[in-house]
Amino acid sequence: MTAELLVLVIVIVTALAFDFTNGFHDTANAMATSIATGALRPRVAVAVSAVLNLIGAFLSVAVAATVAKGIVQLDSVHGQDLLRIVFAGLVGGILWNLLTWLFGLPSSSSHALFGGLIGATIASLGWGGVIWTGDSQGVLTKIVLPAVLAPIVAALVSAIGTRAVYRITRGSNEDKVTTGFRWGQIGSASLVSLAHGTNDAQKTMGVIFLALVAHGTLTKDAEMPLWVMAACAVAIAAGTYLGGWRIIRTLGKGLVEIDSPQGLAAESSSAAIILTSAHFGLPLSTTQTATGSILGSGLGKGAEVRWGVMGRMVVAWMLTLPLAGVAGAICWAIAHFIGGLAGVLVVFAILIALSTLMWLRSRRNPVDTHNVNEWPSSTEVVNVAEVETKVITSTEVSAGPRPAKK
Numbered sequence: 001m002t003a004e005l006l007v008l009v010i011v012i013v014t015a016l017a018f019d020f021t022n023g024f025h026d027t028a029n030a031m032a033t034s035i036a037t038g039a040l041r042p043r044v045a046v047a048v049s050a051v052l053n054l055i056g057a058f059l060s061v062a063v064a065a066t067v068a069k070g071i072v073q074l075d076s077v078h079g080q081d082l083l084r085i086v087f088a089g090l091v092g093g094i095l096w097n098l099l100t101w102l103f104g105l106p107s108s109s110s111h112a113l114f115g116g117l118i119g120a121t122i123a124s125l126g127w128g129g130v131i132w133t134g135d136s137q138g139v140l141t142k143i144v145l146p147a148v149l150a151p152i153v154a155a156l157v158s159a160i161g162t163r164a165v166y167r168i169t170r171g172s173n174e175d176k177v178t179t180g181f182r183w184g185q186i187g188s189a190s191l192v193s194l195a196h197g198t199n200d201a202q203k204t205m206g207v208i209f210l211a212l213v214a215h216g217t218l219t220k221d222a223e224m225p226l227w228v229m230a231a232c233a234v235a236i237a238a239g240t241y242l243g244g245w246r247i248i249r250t251l252g253k254g255l256v257e258i259d260s261p262q263g264l265a266a267e268s269s270s271a272a273i274i275l276t277s278a279h280f281g282l283p284l285s286t287t288q289t290a291t292g293s294i295l296g297s298g299l300g301k302g303a304e305v306r307w308g309v310m311g312r313m314v315v316a317w318m319l320t321l322p323l324a325g326v327a328g329a330i331c332w333a334i335a336h337f338i339g340g341l342a343g344v345l346v347v348f349a350i351l352i353a354l355s356t357l358m359w360l361r362s363r364r365n366p367v368d369t370h371n372v373n374e375w376p377s378s379t380e381v382v383n384v385a386e387v388e389t390k391v392i393t394s395t396e397v398s399a400g401p402r403p404a405k406k
Helices: 003-037 042-056 062-069 079-102 109-125 139-168 174-215 226-242 245-254 260-279 286-301 307-338 340-362 376-399
Strands: none
Touching: 003 042, 003 079, 003 109, 003 174, 003 226, 003 245, 003 260, 003 286, 003 340, 042 174, 042 226, 062 174, 079 109, 079 174, 079 245, 079 307, 079 340, 109 139, 109 174, 109 286, 109 307, 139 260, 139 286, 174 226, 174 260, 174 286, 245 286, 245 307, 260 286, 286 307, 307 340
């Protein structure tokens, strides 16, 4: 195996690793509300989502074309230089995905990938190496504008839908309403999972396509190979089945307390917007769309919104593109400074080391199927009360009975 082919293999493996992190990072987008309301048991929910992600990945390649041809000026770079850019961008995206997962923040996997690619491209080619604008192409048109509009539109549609649902069911038997909407949630959550596979798996397809073009295996006008579609579909489905329980808890319990009617409205809103964006080739952030829909469902019902949690999410959204870009640029600089296969191997080793470190850190405070529906703030309040009670009791016992006042 030549050094060039080995680099290509490493890039493809890294791309599939990103796809895997995308799967477990974004499982919450489809299933958080269904798990929170009890419509689906946690393990059943992620299994259903994984299967539909797998199917959805084969429905379209419009988003993949945007990623492959709408970010990097392909006429300005080729060969090992392009492979190094793609590789560094992927590493930056994976590290940001894992960091936000560790803190339970539903940030955008899509923007982590785009940020990594943009940062690596700027470090390599300068600002002119990125397609910022163009005829219905470019970062500003295809990425930044949808990022701003998607959560706002999703929140508005979801709020209107939630208000309409509660108005229609007003006066109905509450138990029957809950049961009926839980069944409806199974369908709407499944549709979001299908949409997520259609939108997000394609982004990794586009990256692998870029790598194959860089290696000379494909031309930039070639069709997407079936094996690339299949590999990306399997990777994102496997990650989805693993379940990103930290982020599922944040979306399902951290933002608003969700009832079944809200869940159905939020999921239907998310599915409609994500599928529409996939049809037009917009690499939309499914995370921001789902979060906007959940926020809108709370506003539509008039429920209490934890604005502090929402604020942390917005900060993470704003930082995703620039910080993933910085990570991508640093990874490119390391690989470029060392040079050749050795540079790629060093960055790959850094990726493995940092990923392992974050995974080990997550085991100190694990979140899984047993506590995914327990929001930490309420648990902390209970624990503090218990500690105070124990301290007071132990103090009184150790001090003995107080002397009677004379």
